[in-house]
Amino acid sequence: MSTSDTEVPQALADAEGARVANFLACYGTVLAAVAIFIAFSLASNRFVSAANLGNILVQISVLMVVSSGLTVAVASGEFDLSVGEVAGLSGVLAAGMMVWAKLPVALAILAPVACGTAIGLVNGFLVTRLRIPSLIATLAMGPIALGANYAYDGGDSIYATFPESFYYIATGRLFGIIPVPIVIALVVVAVFYVLLNRTRIGRAIVATGANIQAARLSGIAVDRCRVLALALSAFGAAMGGIMLTARLGTGQPGAGEPYLLDSLTAVFLGMTAFKPGRATVQGTLVGVVIIGMLDNGLNLLGAPFYLQNEVRGVVMIAAVSLAVLRGEIRFF
Amino acid sequence: MAMRPPRLSARAVRKSFQATCAVDGVDLDLHAGEILALVGANGAGKSTLVKILCGAIAADDGQIAIDGRVVAFRAVADALAAGIAVAHQQVAIIPCLDGAENIMLGREPRRFGLIDQAALRRKAQALADRVGVAIDLARECGTLSLGETKILDILKAVAHDPAVLILDEPTASLSLAESRRLFTFLDELKARGLAILFISHHLNEVFAHCDRVAVLKDGRKVFDGSVAAATPADVVRLMVGRAIEDTKRESDGAAGDGDLALSLRGARVGRLAIPALDIRRGEIVGIAGVLGAGQTELLERLAGVPHGASAASVRLPGLARLPHSVAEAIAVGVYLVADNRIRKALFPGLDVQENLASGALGVLSRHLFMQPGAEAGAARDVIARLGIKCHGPRQDVMTLSGGNQQKVAFGRWLLRMARDLQAPPPLLLLDNPTEGVDVGAKAEIYALIHDFARKGAAVLVASAEFAELLALCDRVHCIAHHQLGAARPCAGLTEDRLLLEVA
Known part of the structure; x- marks a missing residue:
């Protein structure tokens, strides 16, 4: 830390005690992630293999992208419960545009992302102009997006062979080694990290989330921040949906749904790490890794399939109750 | 008759928070059929004492007796059961329920496990009739006036059939007519033998309607006697109880000579009328008013918060109207330090x-x-x-x-x-700038504000602490009857004077 500490020894001793407590509050979740890693390593010798670890990273890449976007929304003080359905819609749109409309791959990626982002803008409009709480506005937007999804594909999956270049998103390897989905996920994480931590609008978004009234009285355009945050959240979801379609090799209308609970869990887990009470991209990353390890590890151990669901719910409750008990998060 | 013990008696009640003694050995007697006013400046210990009496917090020391019987409260419910009911400053009336439902809230008569609507209405109406309240109890409370809601809130407390009724600033948000109606109601309750403890900042009310007045200062009771034995001026002197410290601003002659930083004419913000308000560069102007008199809305409106307002003429640097947004206000150098820092200023x-x-x-x-x-x-x-x-x-x-x-x-x-x-050179708007701040930090903040002004800032400061205004300002406006009075130089003004003006 700084070398200009000129406080008296007593104050330093107090600060030391506070620092230890502070360290645990900030890194407890990271320690938990390490503990989970060690536990699975001991329980299964296949867990730590390079192939499996790479596998985990590929598996969590979609969740990482979706959760990073959601993190921005939560940082601005808003929920986005439409991320799952937006991901599903954009994945199906991308498939349909390539298979049915025969659009070039680039366009079949850009158009669904634009469409998803537009849904986020509508969410922002509902929240800031019509003053519907984001919890409700985005909850309602979910089925609307799902309905549009069904209307587009008739409710069926789109099975077909996509252009070869599209699969590069899921199975390609940068420089022949690094899986492309991991690269995409890391780039998205980095961009959102820089956005929230280094840019003016990012700081305004965080301030709005911390205290919207104080932000307003500071001359921050709070409504613009909330609209942008919800648009970015939907943007992340749409990107994730396309990556998912590339991985599955089909456009499945229901594929996005599970990502709502997973990304919310990741963000809430993340709010207990690094900067307690704040939604941060780096915290969410830890949350995503924990979820990924739990899924993969339980699979390797041959745990019954339903246990994954139970564990997800329990982890969500544990993360939120920890944060609420320590007064780091307040709901309503 | 004289042998009967008081309905409520507190002896040597004491309560400290960390180093500060909020209530320091207070004795208080309250008899059946009287209204005792409890007055004191901000921080004198009124609310702490009330919280102790109603069981919300425990005293460190001392005892409380009801009808001569010593009681100990662990929670508000204990105090209520013992016969002490409180109507807090904020009304606890639920707008979507009607009057009868609100009065009987939580104690609804039941039949076969379901609410007995007929009995509920009968009981509520009987209570209202007994104390002469003519409000339609079937009306949804959200449609009632503020004054009617307040009366219902008190009626709700009375429904517990208490021995002692504590009213915390019941008239704070009421108009004059509504206050009068409330006092007629209180007189009726008093005639029925209730002992009423009345907390108020408005001394004229105290002297017009209460029987006795007790004055708290720095946690101690400094006066307790019949209202006939004192004047409002005496009471104010007791509340302040000291010569104003010599933190007074040294007018260096330059103040008041600068350019106009703000000029308002014929303005209105919410319920507050502002005939004229001028602030020059280098000048510190104060607004004295009881809490909620509209000063917060005025300051916020000047800082660009869209409260409903109108003005015949406005002059801000580079702006001939009220700012449309906070960003616009900041752009012309108008900065607000809001009154409730946790809610409005900090992240x-x-x-x-x-x-x-x-x-x-x-x-x-x-x-x-x-x-x-x-x-x-x-x-x-x-x-x-x-x-x-x-x-x-x-x-x-x-x-x-x-x-x-x-x-x-x-x-x-x-x-x-x-x-x-x-x-641009700043216009600082300060709303209760030392709220909840200890004495040392207070002095530092005063020095800071003086420094701002010396460097050419124009400062408008609203405060409920009048000693603060006198220490800070060159001139001060008082708010009385929803109107901002004319500015008067602080030299020669006293805290007593200001208290009388806004009371």
């Missing part, structure tokens, strides 16, 4: 540096990106200049003391002024 969970930078994001960024070096440097400067005590700029702002939090609230604008070279 909980963000650190000191982020809080300090929050008012100057544009100044501290280039091409959309924050300049981490500039931000850290600016924050360090402000922390050093204001003497903000923290482990470092990265400490969570909520872990600071109240005084240091308030310095951060100030520091946000200081940082902006220091870093924004194009910033």
Whole structure:
């Protein structure tokens, strides 16, 4: 830390005690992630293999992208419960545009992302102009997006062979080694990290989330921040949906749904790490890794399939109750 | 008759919070059929005493007796069961229920496990009839006037059939006519033998309607006697109880000669009328008024918050109207330090540096990106200049003391002024700038405000602490009857005078 500490020894001793407590509050979740890693390593010798670890990273890449976007929304003080359905819609749109409309791959990626982002803008409009709480506005937007999804594909999956270049998103390897989905996920994480931590609008978004009234009285355009945050959240979801379609090799209308609970869990887990009470991209990353390890590890151990669901719910409750008990998060 | 013990008697009640003794050995007797007024300046210990009497907090020492029987309260429910009911300043009336439902809330008569609507209405109506309340109890409370809601709220307390009724500033939000109606109601309750403890800032009410008055100052009872034995001026003297300290602003002659920083004519913000308000550069102008008199809305409106307002003429630097947005107000150099720092000025969970930078994001960024070096440097400067005590700029702002939090609230604008070279000379709007701040920090904040003015800032400060206004200001306006009075020089004014003006 700084070398200009000129406080008296007593104050330093107090600060030391506070620092230890502070360290645990900030890194407890990271320690938990390490503990989970060690536990699975001991329980299964296949867990730590390079192939499996790479596998985990590929598996969590979609969740990482979706959760990073959601993190921005939560940082601005808003929920986005439409991320799952937006991901599903954009994945199906991308498939349909390539298979049915025969659009070039680039366009079949850009158009669904634009469409998803537009849904986020509508969410922002509902929240800031019509003053519907984001919890409700985005909850309602979910089925609307799902309905549009069904209307587009008739409710069926789109099975077909996509252009070869599209699969590069899921199975390609940068420089022949690094899986492309991991690269995409890391780039998205980095961009959102820089956005929230280094840019003016990012700081305004965080301030709005911390205290919207104080932000307003500071001359921050709070409504613009909330609209942008919800648009970015939907943007992340749409990107994730396309990556998912590339991985599955089909456009499945229901594929996005599970990502709502997973990304919310990741963000809430993340709010207990690094900067307690704040939604941060780096915290969410830890949350995503924990979820990924739990899924993969339980699979390797041959745990019954339903246990994954139970564990997800329990982890969500544990993360939120920890944060609420320590007064780091307040709901309503 | 004289042998009967008082309905409520408190003896040597004491309560400390950390180092400060909020209530310091207070004796209080309250008899059946009387209204006892409890008065005192802010921080004199009134609310702490009320909280002890109604069981919300436990006293450190002393005893409370009801009808001569010593009682001990562990919770509000205990006090209620023992016969002490409170109507708090904020009404606890649920707007979507009707009057009868509100009065019987939580104690609804039941039949076969379901609410017996007929019995509920009968009981509520019987109570209202008994004390002569003519409000239609079948009406949804959201449609009633503020005064009617207040009466229902008191009726709800009376429904518990208490021996003692405590009313915490019942007239604070009422118009004169509504207050009169409330007092007719209280007289009826008194005639029925209730003992009423009445807390108020309005001394004329106290002297017109109460039987006795008890004055608290710094946690001690300094007077207790019949209203006939004292005058409002006596009571004010007792409340203040000291010569004003010599923190008074030295008028250096320059104040008042600067350019006009703000001029309002024929304005109205919410219910507050502002015939004329002028502030010059280098001048500190005060607004004296009881809490909720409309000063907060006035300051916020000047800072660009869209409260309903009108004005015949407005002159701000570079603006001939009220600002449309906070951003516009900041652009012309109007900065507000809001009254409730936790709710309106600070960002909980963000650190000191982020809080300090929050008012100057544009100044501290280039091409959309924050300049981490500039931000850290600016924050360090402000922390050093204001003497903000923290482990470092990265400490969570909520872990600071109240005084240091308030310095951060100030520091946000200081940082902006220091870093924004194009910033116009500022007009500072300060709403209760030392709320919940200890004496030492208070003096530092006063020095800071004086320093702002010396460097050419125009300052408008509203405060419920009149000693503060006298210590800070060159001139002061009083709010009385929803109107901002004419400005008067502080030299020669006393706290007593101001209290009488706004009472």
